[in-house]
Amino acid sequence: MYKKKQDTKPQVISYERVKSYMLWMIERYGDYSARTLLQKANLLFRDDTQYNEAALAYLIERDIVNDLRYAKRLTMSFSEKNIGPNKIKEKLYAKGFSSQTINECVSNLATTDEDYFEKALILKKRKFGDEPIEDLKLKQKALRHIISKGFSYSIANQVIGYTDDEC
Incomplete structure (x- = not known):
C-alpha cells in the first residue's frame, strides 16, 4: 500500500548545515540561550557533533546569539508580571543562563x-x-x-x- 523510501541516503552533517539549522531555529522561533541552542543541535546531529560548537561560536561572534541581551529582555518581561526576584532567577536559570548573567540582570532591575x-x-x-x-x-x-x-x-x-x- 505505502512504498518505503529505499533510495534515501542519510544527509551529510556539515558545518554549514549545522549553522543554517541554528539560524533557522532563531528566525523561526526567536531568541535562544547559547546552551539551549547547543542542546537542540546536539540532539538533532547526535551522530556527529563536531560542528555544533563551532557553529554556535560563529553565531556568538556575529552577535546573533547574545545571552546577556536575551536574559535582559526576559527579565524585563518577567518583572512586568506579578512575580518576585527569586522566581525571575528561577525562570532564567531554567532557560540555561549562567548565574553571573542572571545576577547581573536581576540586580539591574529598577525595582525597589x-x-x-x-x-x-x-x-x-x-x-x-x-x-x-x-x-x-x-x-x-x-x-x-x-x-x-x-x-x-x-x-x-x-x-x-x-x-x-x-x-
Whole structure:
C-alpha cells in the first residue's frame, strides 16, 4: 500500500548545515540561550557533533546569539508580571543562563522593595481579599502562595498583615 523510501541516503552533517539549522531555529522561533541552542543541535546531529560548537561560536561572534541581551529582555518581561526576584532567577536559570548573567540582570532591575511589596499585595488581594488574614492555616497558605511567586518571606509577611489604614 505505502512504498518505503529505499533510495534515501542519510544527509551529510556539515558545518554549514549545522549553522543554517541554528539560524533557522532563531528566525523561526526567536531568541535562544547559547546552551539551549547547543542542546537542540546536539540532539538533532547526535551522530556527529563536531560542528555544533563551532557553529554556535560563529553565531556568538556575529552577535546573533547574545545571552546577556536575551536574559535582559526576559527579565524585563518577567518583572512586568506579578512575580518576585527569586522566581525571575528561577525562570532564567531554567532557560540555561549562567548565574553571573542572571545576577547581573536581576540586580539591574529598577525595582525597589516598595515595588515588590505592591506586586505581592496585588497577589494577596487577588487570591485572599483585602482584609488582613487572621486564621493561622489561611495565613500559612497565603505565605506559601506569595513566597512561591518569588517574593521574600519578609515582604510576604508584611503583605499578610497589611490593611489599607496603614498608609
